[in-house]
Amino acid sequence: MTKFDYDEEITFNSPAPGHWPEVSASDWNDAKWQLKNRVQTLEELESKLELSEEERAGILLTGTKLAAAVTPHFFNLIDPKDPDCPIRKQVIPRIEETWENPEEMSDPCGEDSHMPVPGLVHRYPDRVLFLVTDRCASYCRYCTRSRVVSGVSDQKLETQWEAAFEYLENTPTVRDVLLSGGDPLLLSDGRLEKILTRLHAIPHIQFIRIGSRIPIFLPQRITPELCDMLKKFHPLFISIHSNHPRELTCEVRDALGRLADAGIPLGNQSVLLKDINDSLDVQRALVHKLLLCRARPYYLYQCDLIDGSAHLRTATSKGVEIIEGLRGHTTGYAVPQFVIDAPGGGGKIPLNPNYVVSDNDSEVHLRNYEGREFLYPEVADLGKALLPSNR
Numbered sequence: 001m002t003k004f005d006y007d008e009e010i011t012f013n014s015p016a017p018g019h020w021p022e023v024s025a026s027d028w029n030d031a032k033w034q035l036k037n038r039v040q041t042l043e044e045l046e047s048k049l050e051l052s053e054e055e056r057a058g059i060l061l062t063g064t065k066l067a068a069a070v071t072p073h074f075f076n077l078i079d080p081k082d083p084d085c086p087i088r089k090q091v092i093p094r095i096e097e098t099w100e101n102p103e104e105m106s107d108p109c110g111e112d113s114h115m116p117v118p119g120l121v122h123r124y125p126d127r128v129l130f131l132v133t134d135r136c137a138s139y140c141r142y143c144t145r146s147r148v149v150s151g152v153s154d155q156k157l158e159t160q161w162e163a164a165f166e167y168l169e170n171t172p173t174v175r176d177v178l179l180s181g182g183d184p185l186l187l188s189d190g191r192l193e194k195i196l197t198r199l200h201a202i203p204h205i206q207f208i209r210i211g212s213r214i215p216i217f218l219p220q221r222i223t224p225e226l227c228d229m230l231k232k233f234h235p236l237f238i239s240i241h242s243n244h245p246r247e248l249t250c251e252v253r254d255a256l257g258r259l260a261d262a263g264i265p266l267g268n269q270s271v272l273l274k275d276i277n278d279s280l281d282v283q284r285a286l287v288h289k290l291l292l293c294r295a296r297p298y299y300l301y302q303c304d305l306i307d308g309s310a311h312l313r314t315a316t317s318k319g320v321e322i323i324e325g326l327r328g329h330t331t332g333y334a335v336p337q338f339v340i341d342a343p344g345g346g347g348k349i350p351l352n353p354n355y356v357v358s359d360n361d362s363e364v365h366l367r368n369y370e371g372r373e374f375l376y377p378e379v380a381d382l383g384k385a386l387l388p389s390n391r
Contacts, residue, residue, distance in 0.1 A: 018076030058093030067150035097308035104237035110345020119159025163261035185214035222255035267298030328369025
């Protein structure tokens with residue numbers, strides 16, 4: 001794996017203008033320009049990178065599984081001289097995506113089987129996932145929804161808007177709605193405001209969340225106007241998705257700052273990826289840098305069993321090892337929860353280092369982050385223990 005200097009990785013740099021030296025600052029900072037000039041074709045990629053045979057073959061097959069697209073902002077983070085660049089591996093297709101593995105599946109989280117209406121996933125008792133678009137600013141090669149995202153696969157996202165809103169209005173157990181896709185922040189301010197307004201008007205929905213990688217792929221989209229609109233719908237939370245400290249640039253830091261200044265709590269969800277972020281040093285740099293950007297590390301996901309992802313998955317023991325290397329060695333705010341989204345729709349299951357050596361009715365035998373052991377006395381029946389003595 002490529003080694004990174006820890007101190008270097010907690011600095012903030014700008015990738016601009018990189019491969020686009022002729023572009024004006026006003027164009028570069030325009031989200032519409034960034035989207036219009038995404039790197040998508042083999043010809044564009046070969047003009048900027050020396051591609052391997054595995055990458056070239058993967059790009060030629062992107063019309064059948066998951067499209068390729070990288071914003072100029074994010075593309076500039078790729079080290080063109082490093083075939084093992086952690087940014088490159090996340091967004092440049094490879095032939096390994098076509099390899100078949102019996103344990104993999106097109107819908108590893110069982111979303112399609114938990115849709116009361118198309119586009120609305122109801123897996124947990126009190127919350128739903130609302131798929132509002134099938135497009136992203138850039139496409140992650142490990143995307144858990146590659147079956148519907150980007151518009152090139154056989155299956156299409158067919159959200160039935162009115163039926164979804166009616167289901168939510170008529171299901172009072174739902175108190176939490178997560179907007180995802182695709183990326184909801186790709187929608188126009190007006191379109192997004194209409195969705196939020198409709199949801200906000202449902203009395204039993206207590207708060208709304210947005211899952212987005214736009215602040216990382218396209219920080220130019222996080223405008224003051226967008227933030228002013230979003231803050232009308234508190235309590236509103238945004239979960240961003242950053243996997244590597246190099247992704248947190250000056251532009252990203254400032255975009256996240258605008259969201260935080262609008263009163264929006266920010267959490268980060270990372271995916272554990274082989275030879276990209278599966279080391280303690282990289283994860284520690286990432287979580288520290290996230291806190292500097294006012295985003296709290298929330299989840300570290302074991303990579304889902306999505307078709308064609310075997311070359312990006314790592315052992316679950318590696319995730320537990322990373323959490324143990326963080327716990328006690330940095331602030332608790334910096335330690336995410338390592339989880340597996342159970343195959344087939346079982347939901348998130350946390351995996352933690354084992355700090356309980358043993359336990360019985362009288363005591364718990366504990367191990368701390370240093371490996372030191374302690375005994376904590378148990379109370380078998382707290383109610384009886386608190387009764388005054390009978391004399």
